[in-house]
Amino acid sequence: MRRITLRHCIALCCCLFGLLSLPSSGAESTSLDPLLVELGEAKMKDVEPILVRIEAASDDSILPLFRTLLEGNLYYIEAEGQVVGQFDVDGQTVYKDVFTQQVRSDLQKGDVGKIRVNNKLRGYLRNAMARIQLTAKSPSVRERAVRELLSKLDDDTVEVLEGLYPNEPNKKVKDVMGLALAMSTASQTQLAPSNRIAAIEKMSTSLESDVRNLLNRLTRDDSAAVVDAANVALEKIAQRVNRFAFVDQLFFGLSLGSVLLLASIGLAITFGVMGVINMAHGEMIMLGAYTTYVVQLIMPNYIDYSIWVAIPAAFLVSGLMGVLIERLVICRLHGRPLETLLATFGISLILQQLVRTIFSPLNRQVSTPSWMSGSWEINPVLSLTLNRLYILAFALLVFIVLVIVLKKTSLGLNVRAVSQNRNMAKAMGVKTNWVDAMTFGLGSGIAGIAGVALSQLTNVGPNLGQSYIIDSFMVVVFGGVGNLLGTLVAAFTLGIATKFLEPTTGAVLAAILVLVFIILFIQKRPKGLFPQKGRAAE
């Protein structure tokens, strides 16, 4: 009882305050202020009715409030009975009025309490925002709003849509609205079956998952004619969905292939061209990933650009480490593969422990730039995730650049000469020591670049490299040692094969099957897909 009186007092004060300060907070917020006080003081289970009243009492100017609440950034100033948004500007916490965007620099963290939201409220807010945005100016906003509402078509929404539908100027928006109305007609059991069947036929051209949800529900309908129509529509949709699902799976395979390509292409140089079994290759990838982390640490306000700094930085860090390893260890073990294997294995353990000591054994968090998150929605059933799309393009780019370096530059010429016949190259005046160091540095540097890409997909931790070293060797051996094109083909073959196996066999068995396949393949063709021919093969 006491609480209510107190709340009323605050509400009254706010009303008065609102009246006095009309120009600063805008006209419509006078009636909102008491509701906002309630919102700030309510328990979570009581919030929804308050939101309903807020939505009823306001127009589209309320959107910023709902958006801030949806994102979990809305706070309540208990002393003033007002709400405020918390924003992150250049790594600093700033409080702003949600409506006027005015900065409130006098507020401290202790002055405000968070207004928490749960899934139910988020769902309500999303729908409320969509309802408000139905009359927005931009057609794309309107279209998104209608799509959002497809999953929750109640009578009020349908009524609003029916009112808007005839006057909608944009064809795309009109189509989606028509679809929404058809869905509403189809689900009304009191209508004549012929009307409902016509609506179902209209729905059968859509790929929206909400449509499929509804049709699946209609297959359990009382009317036999409706059930038949729903089944036919589902069949029609399923055919198209399956076609897109195939494309989707192909993309997953290509994406996994691009990851394998990036991870193994550096090894294709150090192992393939130089013949060094480099067990520390995975740790070069790990160093690249950690370089990305450090770059983001140095420039926390420019995450979007950090990748462009991280790529050359990672190439340099891993490349220099590669040159160092080559000069200090590998060049002394020339022609002794077993010792090289053991020594590089030791180096890999040393490097792992090094990052454990410096960065702690816990995984580090690498942020995804905003332009790499989200997905490219081609249609409701086919959407390609942007980060993987970029990485696929990036892997191909790195591959092409590497091929050009090896084919067109003098370094590439020297590398090929040394790998074909070391003594002859030496006799011709090629500094083989220098070429070895550069080749190893190049391979390691590319592994570092792979680390930048992988930091966007997987956990950055001391064991990052270990999870890719086996895959890398598998790709290089399968493709044919010393053949870059073979590496490309092998990476994509294994990627696609794994992804097409996974849905039927599960992830664990798919990995085993691929490994068994490679073992059998190597038995038959020990030199891989593209064996080197001629004298170079000796």
Add this chain to the structure above:
Amino acid sequence: MKIKTLTSAIVLSGATLIALPSLAADTIKVGVLHSLSGTMAISETTLKDTVLMMVDEQNKKGGLLGKKIEAVVVDPASNWPLFAEKGRELLTKDKVDVIFGSWTSVSRKSVLPVLEELNGLMFYPVQYEGEESSKNVFYTGAAPNQQAIPAVDYLMNELGVERFVLAGTDYVYPRTTNKILEAYLKGKGVAEKDIMINYTPFGHSDWQSIVSDIKKFGSEGMKTAVVSTINGDANVPFYKELGNQGISSEDIPVVAFSVGEEELSGLDTKPLVGHLAAWNYFQSVETPENEEFIKAWHAYTKNSDRVTNDPMEATYIGFKMWANAVTKAGTTDVDAVEQAMIGQTTPNLTGGVAVMNKNHHLSKPVLIGEIQDDGQFEVVWETDGVVAGDAWSDFLPGSKDLISDWTAPIKCGNYNTKTKTCSGQNY
């Protein structure tokens, strides 16, 4: 000169020989068997610190039975067979009175035979798959009926979920838990085609096709949810992929059994907001006991950012109960303490009172929380009162007639209520 040194050496060693037993009698020894290195170190180091903090607090109160408590910390290094060796070392060499330890089920199974052979006493503080009951172990973490079953009930009753994806990492805890859940769901009338089971290896990072399968599974006209027993760092790319493919927590909620405050700290929680977790404890629960515990933890670790989590509460309850049982029994003798433990009560940090039952499992409340963007949980549902831990699941054909009762006259961990015998079932 030489003789003098020799004699002094003999006298000295003699003195230590006499001094040692008297020293041992002066303290009560608590063994800590948690990995401080290797893959599990991330989680288990926290529990080691918790035990040390509890020992510290108890000593400030004057110790136990007029003696100081001394903690003996060993490092089994996330190496499962080493748990047995280190456990033996604690019991025979250090002669500890009790052990607090283990995290993974496989490490518990490794140390169990040693405990039974040497009649040691261990407190195990992590949620596990059940199907086990030993006289020498007290299970203060959740049994499946204190975590998995209530979580599924919540999904069915509150969210109206009709289709379930059981996704887990490929090892004993997820496999057993999912077996129990599958039997439970089928008993509740969920059809075989509405349950999808998927296992992935440890540290799995390419979730594209699995998430895409889940998406397809979820668009069949029925509300779908994922019950996740995915363990460790594979969770991060999993939730990221869900976000990337546009699956929000409102469409297909994920309820996880292995994601807690500790796992979320230092993680980009944005893709996880709104997904669920089921535990017996959340740091965000506001009770005076919890506030005091968090304050003590921050003071002990000298770091106000350190979070608390469910296994920590289980360690806390276990330690308090053990201390009370020792006081009640008046001795640290394992058999006496074991009997004194049964029926012990300690206030939960989340309210209510935890009771140690005859089957060495606790009665605790079950909470469901939604992940918030600050890495904390908002409680959205909890059981009315406490749930008694069940050692043997009622939903598996092999164990539904079994109960565990360590009081007279049954005194058996696997008593078959039909045949009225101790079945001697292997655990």
